[in-house]
Amino acid sequence: xxxxxxxxxxxxxxxxxxxxxxxxxxxxxxxxxxxxxxxxxxxxxxxxxxxxxxxxxxxxxxxxxxxxxxxxxxxxxxxxxxxxxxxxxxxxxxxxxxxxxxxxxxxxxxxxxxxxxxxxxxxxxxxxxxxxxxxxxxxxxxxxxxxxxxxxxxxxxxxxxxxxxxxxxxxxxxxxxxxxxxxxxxxxxxxxxxxxxxxxxxxxxxxxxxxxxxxxxxxxxxxxxxxxxxxxxxxxxxxxxx
Amino acid sequence: xxxxxxxxxxxxxxxxxxxxxxxxxxxxxxxxxxxxxxxxxxxxxxxxxxxxxxxxxxxxxxxxxxxxxxxxxxxxxxxxxxxxxxxxxxxxxxxxxxxxxxxxxxxxxxxxxxxxxxxxxxxxxxxxxxxxxxxxxxxxxxxxxxxxxxxxxxxxxxxxxxxxxxxxxxxxxxxxxxxxxxxxxxxxxxxxxxxxxxxxxxxxxxxxxxxxxxxxxxxxxxxxxxxxxxxxxxxxxxxxxxxxxxxxxxxxxxxxxxxxxxxxxxxxxxxxxxxx
Numbered sequence: 084x085x086x087x088x089x090x091x092x093x094x095x096x097x098x099x100x101x102x103x104x105x106x107x108x109x110x111x112x113x114x115x116x117x118x119x120x121x122x123x124x125x126x127x128x129x130x131x132x133x134x135x136x137x138x139x140x141x142x143x144x145x146x147x148x149x150x151x152x153x154x155x156x157x158x159x160x161x162x163x164x165x166x167x168x169x170x171x172x173x174x175x176x177x178x179x180x181x182x183x184x185x186x187x188x189x190x191x192x193x194x195x196x197x198x199x200x201x202x203x204x205x206x207x208x209x210x211x212x213x214x215x216x217x218x219x220x221x222x223x224x225x226x227x228x229x230x231x232x233x234x235x236x237x238x239x240x241x242x243x244x245x246x247x248x249x250x251x252x253x254x255x256x257x258x259x260x261x262x263x264x265x266x267x268x269x270x271x272x273x274x275x276x277x278x279x280x281x282x283x284x285x286x287x288x289x290x291x292x293x294x295x296x297x298x299x300x301x302x303x304x305x306x307x308x309x310x311x312x313x314x315x316x317x318x319x320x321x322x323x324x325x
Numbered sequence: 326x327x328x329x330x331x332x333x334x335x336x337x338x339x340x341x342x343x344x345x346x347x348x349x350x351x352x353x354x355x356x357x358x359x360x361x362x363x364x365x366x367x368x369x370x371x372x373x374x375x376x377x378x379x380x381x382x383x384x385x386x387x388x389x390x391x392x393x394x395x396x397x398x399x400x401x402x403x404x405x406x407x408x409x410x411x412x413x414x415x416x417x418x419x420x421x422x423x424x425x426x427x428x429x430x431x432x433x434x435x436x437x438x439x440x441x442x443x444x445x446x447x448x449x450x451x452x453x454x455x456x457x458x459x460x461x462x463x464x465x466x467x468x469x470x471x472x473x474x475x476x477x478x479x480x481x482x483x484x485x486x487x488x489x490x491x492x493x494x495x496x497x498x499x500x501x502x503x504x505x506x507x508x509x510x511x512x513x514x515x516x517x518x519x520x521x522x523x524x525x526x527x528x529x530x531x532x533x534x535x536x537x538x539x540x541x542x543x544x545x546x547x548x549x550x551x552x553x554x555x556x557x558x559x560x561x562x563x564x565x566x567x568x569x570x571x572x573x574x575x576x577x578x579x580x581x582x583x584x585x586x587x588x589x590x591x592x593x594x595x596x597x598x599x600x601x
Contacts, residue, residue: 202444221423224414262550284402285378285402286407286431286476286479287402287403287431288431289431293430294419294423295427
């Protein structure tokens with residue numbers, strides 16, 4: 084049986100992505116309150132590691148400062164005026180919207196990266212994502228690390244022969260050497276791809292092939308979380324329409 | 326009847342270079358057979374004909390008496406397990422379990438059977454307990470074992486191994502030899518492999534084929550082929566044991582043909598004691 088954290092995590096991730104789509108500038112404050120309420124419920128009741136949310140908070144300044152300037156930049160209705168500095172209602176709404184989308188996007192990245200790759204794939208299968216998509220993603224997960232290893236091998240080979248980006252040599256030459264490295268990486272990847280396809284074909288690969296994943300059942304906790312989050316996203320959208 | 330047979334096969338790649346030039350190759354069921362030869366002799370190309378990764382321009386390949394055709398590829402691949410030289414080319418899934426289960430799933434095994442076969446295969450190669458590990462974190466030798474388990478899990482009759490000893494340390498080679506002998510003994514597998522490690526063939530293989538320039542130059546029982554002086558003409562070297570034997574014969578020492586190191590040492594000790 085799969086660990087339930089992966090399902091929960093993925094549901095939360097989907098819900099956050101839903102929030103990004105659902106929230107718009109008009110009822111942004113209500114949307115954000117609902118979003119943070121549902122996030123807190125997820126954290127406290129479903130025991131999603133709090134460190135994940137700490138990471139999100141740490142990421143907010145990268146882009147958050149853009150949102151911070153929005154209330155001062157545009158709009159017609161001034162809500163606060165401090166001599167020559169005006170805070171506009173429309174700018175405030177837009178800034179909050181931007182911030183909520185940033186938080187939702189960062190949450191997506193942090194929550195996905197905190198899950199094990201195979202758990203994400205298994206949860207995707209449970210969520211009935213297309214088999215081909217999951218298969219392709221599992222190959223990517225497997226070979227991304229190999230690609231990185233290959234890159235390091237090539238990088239070491241040129242470092243051993245005296246190349247460094249900090250070395251004193253014409254800029255053009257540096258660019259040429261880095262492009263050779265990238266070219267070799269592409270060629271090696273293509274060759275590996277061919278060998279991997281042959282190996283897969285030898286083990287009976289066909290269009291309908293998939294990666295083996297054990298079946299698992301959704302539990303009451305996960306079901307209630309799903310219902311809660313979907314309700315929150317729907318509520319945000321409903322408020323938009325009212 | 327031969328379980329695997331290639332009849333007069335010819336093959337060229339798209340660049341026009343002819344790699345196989347009339348190869349005839351036969352293997353009996355339950356035998357361990359080695360194909361040796363220098364780089365570029367055509368060993369891997371020949372092996373790729375055994376499971377339909379390549380088709381000959383002329384000639385035919387038969388598995389259990391059935392000619393390999395595009396129409397029966399899945400049936401043929403179910404019978405032939407192919408181990409590639411680099412296990413990283415072969416291990417495609419994010420976890421060991423998922424990778425070993427890839428073959429059985431493709432060949433239509435049911436879920437219970439898959440679970441059972443994967444566990445048995447991992448046990449056979451000594452990798453039980455690694456089911457949820459990422460292949461990326463394993464050593465080269467462990468990856469080779471996982472790649473073998475990925476084949477054993479769908480229970481083929483024949484295993485084709487391309488340079489299985491490449492990249493392994495001496496202990497790894499010894500372990501791998503033991504594993505191949507175990508597979509033959511426990512599962513009755515027929516094994517065909519290529520190798521550059523001539524010394525590793527002793528005590529393991531029943532027959533040896535020597536390949537050069539896309540043709541089979543020599544073929545026969547291990548001792549006969551590996552002690553044949555024409556082996557060196559093909560750019561290969563006799564095993565150390567046989568080189569010592571030939572050197573002793575050349576020096577006029579009457580000594581029976583040795584099966585292993587112990588036998589040649591015992592015979593030399595006996596001769597020395599007799600002379601005393």
